[in-house]
Amino acid sequence: MRQNKMLLPTLREVPKDAEIVSHRLLLRAGLARMFAAGMYTYLPLGLRVLRKIEHIVREEMDKSGAQEILGSILQPAELWHTTGRWDDYGPEMMKMKDRHDRDFVLGPTHEELVTTLAKQEVNSYKRLPFNIYQVATKFRDERRPRFGMLRAREFTMKDAYSFHASYESLGETYDLMHKTYTSIFTRLGLNFRPVQADAGTIGGSGRNHEFMVLADIGEDTIAVCTHCDYAANLEKAEARYAAAGVAPTEDAPAYEKLHTPEIKTIDQLVESLNVEANTVIKTLVYLADGEAVAVVLRGDHEVNELKLQKFLGARTLELASHAEIERVTGVPSGFVGPVGLKIPVVIDRDVLGVSAGVAGANERDYHFQNVVAGRDFQTERVGDLRNAVVGDLCPHCEEGTLEFYRGIEVGHIFELGTKYSDSLGATFLNQDGKAQSFIMGCYGIGISRLITAVIEQNNDEKGIIWPMAVAPYQVHVIPVKVKDEEQMRLAEQLYNRLREQGVDVLLDDRDESAGVKFKDSDLIGLPVRVTVGKKAGEGIVEFTVRKTGEAKEVSLEQAYEEIMGLVAGH
RNA sequence: CGGAAUGUAGCGCAGCUUGGUAGCGCGCUCGCCUUGGGAGCGAGAGGUCCAGAGUUCGAAUCUCUGCAUUCCGACCA
Structure with missing residues (x-):
C-alpha cells in the first residue's frame, strides 16, 4: 500500500477523552474512530489488524476440527423467552420491534440460536460430537462503555458451541479448546493466564476458565499462586482457611x-x-x-x-x-x-x-x-464469604500464597451441560433409542478487545510496537526525499519485490519532511522499517527493528534477506 | 443508576468571573524555500460557540431544562 492517498489520519495531539494508552494509540495511529460511546469505525489500518487476528483465530479453530458458520445477528424474542434469558440478560440486551410490533434482539451471544440449529438438524448420536463457531458482531447495551474498545456496545466476537452425547466427550473438547486458546494467544504474542472464573449469565454446570491478558488497566483482578499454577478471578478465588x-x-x-x-x-x-x-x-x-x-x-x-x-x-x-x-x-x-x-x-x-x-x-x-x-x-x-487478599494461603498447594494482578478478559470457555438443550428441548436419539438432551460447551473470544490487549502490552512512549503476527503491515519502506529519483527508485524496487513475495508492505511516498515520516512510522509501529536516504546512490539503506530500535546500514539485497527471514512463518 | 468534570474551527485549547466585532497553536489550501527526527517565510480557507427556552437593547458569557462525552462507583462478563 502506498501511504500518500491512504486514509491514515495520525494525530499529533491526544484526543482529550482517551485516557488509557491503548485507546490513545488506537486513535493517534489512525486505526479507528469513535462516533458514539462504545461504537467504532475501523479505518484501513485498524481493519487489517482485526482481520489478522480473525485469521489466526480461524486457523486454530479449524485446526481443532471446529466448523465455521455465520448466524443471524437479529433474533426473535421467543428464543430468549424460552430459555428465560430475556429476563436474565435483561437491560444488557439491545431490543427492538419490527413493523408488526414483534420483539427482536440484537444477539449478545448465540447459545439460543445455535442450540436451536442443532435441535433442527441433528437427531442422532452418530453425528456427535461436533463443534461449530462463527466470527460475528455482538451487541450489548453496556451500562457504561469505557476504555475505548475494551468495553464497547458493538464488538466482534468468536463464539463456538460444541454438542456431545456424554460428559467425557464434552471434557475432551473443553480440554482441546483450552489448548487451542493457548495457541491463539501465544501466537498473538500476549502475556496471558487462564484462570478459574464465575460462569455469570452464560451459566453452566461444569468447569469454566477465563483467559486473562495481564495489564494494569484490566477490569478484573486475578489471584495467582506464587508456587503452583492456581489462578482465579478474584470473584471466584478461594483462600485456604488456616x-x-x-x-x-x-x-x-x-x-x-x-x-x-x-x-x-x-x-x-x-x-x-x-x-x-x-x-x-x-x-x-x-x-x-x-x-x-x-x-x-x-x-x-x-x-x-x-x-x-x-x-x-x-x-x-x-x-x-x-x-x-x-x-x-x-x-x-x-x-x-x-x-x-x-x-x-x-x-x-x-x-x-x-x-x-x-x-x-x-x-x-x-x-x-x-x-x-x-x-x-x-x-x-x-x-468462605470474603474476597481473597494478597498473602492468603493458596487453596491448591501447600506452599504458595496468593498475589494479585489486573487482567483483561479476552476469552472464556464453559462446560455448559444441558442448560440450553433442556430449556429449548434440543434432543437427539442415543444408542438406546431414547431422546437425550445435548450436552454442550461454549467458547468465546473477544476479537476486537484483543486489539486493545495487544496494544496495551506492546507500546512505548513513541507509539505502538506491533508483533509480526498481527501487524497491519510487516514492513515500512520510507524514502526520505520522494523528489529524489534515486531514492524513490530504490524504495519502489524493494517495495515491489517484497509485495511479489506476499509480504505486507507500506510505502511512505508522501512528500513530507523526514521528521514527520519517522514520527508517524514510530507511532504506527510496524515491526520493520527500511529507510532509503542519502546513500541510495550506493544501494545502501537503513534497516531498523521497531521493538529494539536497532538500526544498521545494509545493501538493498541484505535488507530484503533480513526481512524475508523475519516474516517467515507469518 | 449515584457522584464529578467537560462541551467554542478537523485536533488541542483560550475567551465566560465583570454580557458589546469569536481568538491562539497544530493541521488544511496556495507560493517560495527545505528534506535523516513533528523545519522556515508569506498569503488564505475554515465556526448553527452542544441543543432548546428564558433574562437583556444586545448572550459563547447570566438563568433553567435537555442531550452528549469522559472519569470514579455500582453493575455486567
Whole structure:
C-alpha cells in the first residue's frame, strides 16, 4: 500500500477523552474512530489488524476440527423467552420491534440460536460430537462503555458451541479448546493466564476458565499462586482457611460495652480504640431475595457477593440501604453487630479466628469489646464469604500464597451441560433409542478487545510496537526525499519485490519532511522499517527493528534477506 | 443508576468571573524555500460557540431544562 492517498489520519495531539494508552494509540495511529460511546469505525489500518487476528483465530479453530458458520445477528424474542434469558440478560440486551410490533434482539451471544440449529438438524448420536463457531458482531447495551474498545456496545466476537452425547466427550473438547486458546494467544504474542472464573449469565454446570491478558488497566483482578499454577478471578478465588489460627474461647474475658459516639466505620474504630482492623468484627446487612440477612466479617476483609449469593442460594442480592438497615435491625448502620441480632446471621470463617474482637452493640453509639464467636453469638452458618487478599494461603498447594494482578478478559470457555438443550428441548436419539438432551460447551473470544490487549502490552512512549503476527503491515519502506529519483527508485524496487513475495508492505511516498515520516512510522509501529536516504546512490539503506530500535546500514539485497527471514512463518 | 468534570474551527485549547466585532497553536489550501527526527517565510480557507427556552437593547458569557462525552462507583462478563 502506498501511504500518500491512504486514509491514515495520525494525530499529533491526544484526543482529550482517551485516557488509557491503548485507546490513545488506537486513535493517534489512525486505526479507528469513535462516533458514539462504545461504537467504532475501523479505518484501513485498524481493519487489517482485526482481520489478522480473525485469521489466526480461524486457523486454530479449524485446526481443532471446529466448523465455521455465520448466524443471524437479529433474533426473535421467543428464543430468549424460552430459555428465560430475556429476563436474565435483561437491560444488557439491545431490543427492538419490527413493523408488526414483534420483539427482536440484537444477539449478545448465540447459545439460543445455535442450540436451536442443532435441535433442527441433528437427531442422532452418530453425528456427535461436533463443534461449530462463527466470527460475528455482538451487541450489548453496556451500562457504561469505557476504555475505548475494551468495553464497547458493538464488538466482534468468536463464539463456538460444541454438542456431545456424554460428559467425557464434552471434557475432551473443553480440554482441546483450552489448548487451542493457548495457541491463539501465544501466537498473538500476549502475556496471558487462564484462570478459574464465575460462569455469570452464560451459566453452566461444569468447569469454566477465563483467559486473562495481564495489564494494569484490566477490569478484573486475578489471584495467582506464587508456587503452583492456581489462578482465579478474584470473584471466584478461594483462600485456604488456616484453622490453626482459631483462638481458645475460654481465655477471653467477658465482653463489655464501650461508648463510641459517632464511630461508625472500621477506620474510625481502628483509630479511636487503637486496635487492628483484623480484630474488628464487622456486620453488613444484605437483602437476599428481599429478606434481610446479616453478614459478619473480619474488619480488614471484604465481602464477596458471588460467594455470599451462592452460600445463601439467593436469586437476587443487594446491599441494604441505611434506612432498611435501621428498619430491620432497629439500629443505625455502623452499630450493628452479631451479638443478640434479631435477623439471620451468616459468618465468614475467618471471624472464628478473632479471639477478642470489637463489634457493634446493636445500640446507637455503642460497641462491644472482647467479643468471641461461638461464645457470644451463634456460629451455625459459617463459610468462605470474603474476597481473597494478597498473602492468603493458596487453596491448591501447600506452599504458595496468593498475589494479585489486573487482567483483561479476552476469552472464556464453559462446560455448559444441558442448560440450553433442556430449556429449548434440543434432543437427539442415543444408542438406546431414547431422546437425550445435548450436552454442550461454549467458547468465546473477544476479537476486537484483543486489539486493545495487544496494544496495551506492546507500546512505548513513541507509539505502538506491533508483533509480526498481527501487524497491519510487516514492513515500512520510507524514502526520505520522494523528489529524489534515486531514492524513490530504490524504495519502489524493494517495495515491489517484497509485495511479489506476499509480504505486507507500506510505502511512505508522501512528500513530507523526514521528521514527520519517522514520527508517524514510530507511532504506527510496524515491526520493520527500511529507510532509503542519502546513500541510495550506493544501494545502501537503513534497516531498523521497531521493538529494539536497532538500526544498521545494509545493501538493498541484505535488507530484503533480513526481512524475508523475519516474516517467515507469518 | 449515584457522584464529578467537560462541551467554542478537523485536533488541542483560550475567551465566560465583570454580557458589546469569536481568538491562539497544530493541521488544511496556495507560493517560495527545505528534506535523516513533528523545519522556515508569506498569503488564505475554515465556526448553527452542544441543543432548546428564558433574562437583556444586545448572550459563547447570566438563568433553567435537555442531550452528549469522559472519569470514579455500582453493575455486567
